[in-house]
Amino acid sequence: MNRYIKPKFLFLTALAGLVTSPFYSFAEDKQEGSAVDPMAAKIIKRAADHLAAAKQFSVSAEIWQDLEEEDGTMLQFTKLGEIKVRRPNGFRIDIKTDVPKRSFYYDGKSVSVQDHQKGFYASAAAPATIDKMLDAIDEKFDMTMPLEDLLVSKPFGGAAKNAKSGQYLGKEPVLGKLCHHVAFQGEHVDWQVWVNEGAVPTIRKVVISFIEEEGVPQFTAIFSKWDTTTALPAYVFTHEPAPGAVKIELLPAEKEAESAK
Numbered sequence: 344m345n346r347y348i349k350p351k352f353l354f355l356t357a358l359a360g361l362v363t364s365p366f367y368s369f370a371e372d373k374q375e376g377s378a379v380d381p382m383a384a385k386i387i388k389r390a391a392d393h394l395a396a397a398k399q400f401s402v403s404a405e406i407w408q409d410l411e412e413e414d415g416t417m418l419q420f421t422k423l424g425e426i427k428v429r430r431p432n433g434f435r436i437d438i439k440t441d442v443p444k445r446s447f448y449y450d451g452k453s454v455s456v457q458d459h460q461k462g463f464y465a466s467a468a469a470p471a472t473i474d475k476m477l478d479a480i481d482e483k484f485d486m487t488m489p490l491e492d493l494l495v496s497k498p499f500g501g502a503a504k505n506a507k508s509g510q511y512l513g514k515e516p517v518l519g520k521l522c523h524h525v526a527f528q529g530e531h532v533d534w535q536v537w538v539n540e541g542a543v544p545t546i547r548k549v550v551i552s553f554i555e556e557e558g559v560p561q562f563t564a565i566f567s568k569w570d571t572t573t574a575l576p577a578y579v580f581t582h583e584p585a586p587g588a589v590k591i592e593l594l595p596a597e598k599e600a601e602s603a604k
Contacts, residue, residue, distance in 0.1 A: 378507070378508045378509075379503055379504075379506055379508060379509035379527065380509055380510050380511045380525075382511040382525075383503065383509040383510055383511040383525040383526070383527070384503040384504075384509060386511065386523045386525050386536075386538050386544070387499065387502065387503045387525055387527075387536055387538070388503065389538070389544045390498075390536070390538045390544040390545070390546050391497070391498045391499045391502075393543070393544045393545070394493065394498045394546070395496060395497055395498055397428075397430070397571045398429070398430055398571075399427075399428060399429040399430065399571065399574075399575050400426075400427075400428055400569065400570060400571045401425070401426065401427045401428070401568070401569075401570045401573065401575065402425075402426050402493075402566050402567070402568060402569050402570070403423070403424070403425055403426075403566065403567050403568040404423070404424040404425075404426065404490065404564045404565065404566050404567075405421065405422075405423060405424075405564070405565045405567075406421065406422045406423070406424055406438075406562070406563070406564050407419055407420075407421050407561075407562070407563040407564075407565075408420055408421075408422065408562050408563075409558075409560035409561050409562070410560075411558070411560065417558050417560060421440070422438055422439065422440055422444070423438070423439050423440070424436060424437065424438050424489065424490065424564075425437040426490060426493060426494075427575055427579055427580070428473075428493070428494055428575075429575045429579075429580065430473065430496065431472045431473055431474075431496065432449075432450070432451030432471055432472055432473060433449060433450055433451060433473075433575070433577070433579070433580035434447075434448075434449050434473060434488075434494055434580060435447065435448050435449075435579055435580050436488065436489050436490070438489065442459070442460070443459040443460075444458075444459060444460055445457065445458055445459065446459065446582075447488060447489065448580055448581065448582035449469060449473065449476055449580060450577070450580040450581050450582070451469075451471055451472075451580075452468070452469065452471075453466050453467060453468055453469050453582075454466070454467055454469040454476055454480060455467075455582035456593075457582065457584070457585060457588065459585065462585070462587060462588050462589055463588065463589055463590075463591050464582070464584050464585070464588050464589075464590055464591070465590065465591050465592065465593040466582065466590070466593075467480070467483075467484070467593050472496075473494055473495065473496070474495055474496050477491060477494065477495065483595050484593060484594075484595060490564065493546075502527065502534070503527060505529065506527035506528060506529050507528055507529060507530065508527070508528045509525065509526065509527040509528070510525065510526050510527075511523070511524075511525055512524040512525065512526055514540060515537065517537045517547040517548045517565065518547065518565065518567055520539055520540075520547055521539075521540045522537035522538055522539055522540060522547050522548070523537070523538045523539075523540055524536075524537050525537075525538070531553070531554070531555055532551050532552060532553055532554060532555075533551075533552040533554055534549065534550065534551045534552070535548075535549070535550040536548070536549050537549075545566070545569045546566055547565065547566055547567075548563070548564070548565050548566065549563070549564045549566075550562070550563045551563075
């Protein structure tokens with residue numbers, strides 16, 4: 344049985360594995376002092392500003408994740424993610440391997456999670472903007488959305504300012520696109536980003552190294568099919584439970600902790 348690296352969530356027993364995630368919010372890695380190359384800071388800020396300015400976007404992500412087995416063996420597994428965002432109050436994330444696995448929905452009124460394999464779903468009322476919703480579910484449910492740093496109004500949360508050091512490493516290709524390669528080091532994680540060279544600074548690749556974990560497991564996401572022009576109507580973000588799916592309650596974090604005792 345696999346164990347996700349650095350899980351952030353507490354769940355109902357019936358919901359276990361539904362929203363488990365290794366995804367990390369860079370806003371958490373604050374530092375008192377830093378030695379960041381100005382070129383690296385400029386590149387990541389330009390990419391973050393470009394994404395923040397997009398009123399809507401969709402993107403595909405190939406996700407590579409190190410997972411530790413019960414015997415300590417570290418293996419790497421791959422998932423595919425489809426992300427659709429409409430600011431300020433809508434997103435949808437679909438995660439799959441060879442078949443659909445989990446979907447996440449937010450429509451400005453509620454946030455929902457659907458487990459396609461186990462036939463469960465859960466929903467909760469949510470504030471009216473993506474930023475407020477993410478803060479609310481983190482506070483109430485100790486829950487972070489996959490690739491959360493792409494969803495917020497200020498992508499990457501000023502990550503370069505929070506890093507203790509950072510470097511510009513030159514240009515490298517990602518999926519045939521020449522990119523600027525930057526790297527940053529923080530208290531809890533080290534991370535690298537590849538940003539498209541040229542007029543449109545799209546993010547092509549992200550690598551996060553969990554330096555506090557034994558073996559330094561990594562999370563990698565490679566992005567493709569960026570689209571900021573195709574309209575995303577409201578129904579895209581509306582959750583319709585799959586036929587036969589069973590609704591379960593998403594408990595506040597303190598209640599879930601008590602139920603796990």
